[in-house]
Amino acid sequence: MMIISKGPKIKCKRCQKQYDIDPVDFDDADISSDERSMGYELQYTWQYMSNCVRCKNELTIIVEGYEYPVGAFNYEEFTYEGCIVIENPELEIKHIEEYEDDDIY
Numbered sequence: 334m335m336i337i338s339k340g341p342k343i344k345c346k347r348c349q350k351q352y353d354i355d356p357v358d359f360d361d362a363d364i365s366s367d368e369r370s371m372g373y374e375l376q377y378t379w380q381y382m383s384n385c386v387r388c389k390n391e392l393t394i395i396v397e398g399y400e401y402p403v404g405a406f407n408y409e410e411f412t413y414e415g416c417i418v419i420e421n422p423e424l425e426i427k428h429i430e431e432y433e434d435d436d437i438y
């Protein structure tokens with residue numbers, strides 16, 4: 334599965350205030366899958382919505398990650414509304430085994 338390993342850095346389009354967005358500030362991923370020639374393609378969509386604390390401007394970030402074939406990173410796409418990106422987020426493939434290990438220890 335895919336996770337956001339590093340959140341984006343943005344600034345408000347209206348007042349230029351800067352924000353460091355933490356990966357946990359995003360909603361849980363929406364995951365959809367499509368069957369293709371090498372198996373399933375998984376699409377993850379994370380959304381972040383907030384209002385600028387200074388000018389109340391609406392800030393929206395949509396992060397999309399594609400895993401295809403399963404376990405391999407394919408590509409990513411970022412959409413920014415009401416804000417300007419300073420640094421894109423980073424996505425990472427996490428293998429399920431690592432999660433199971435984390436649960437034991």
Ligand SMILES: [Zn+2]
Nearest residue numbers: 345348385388
């Ligand atoms: Zn603002």
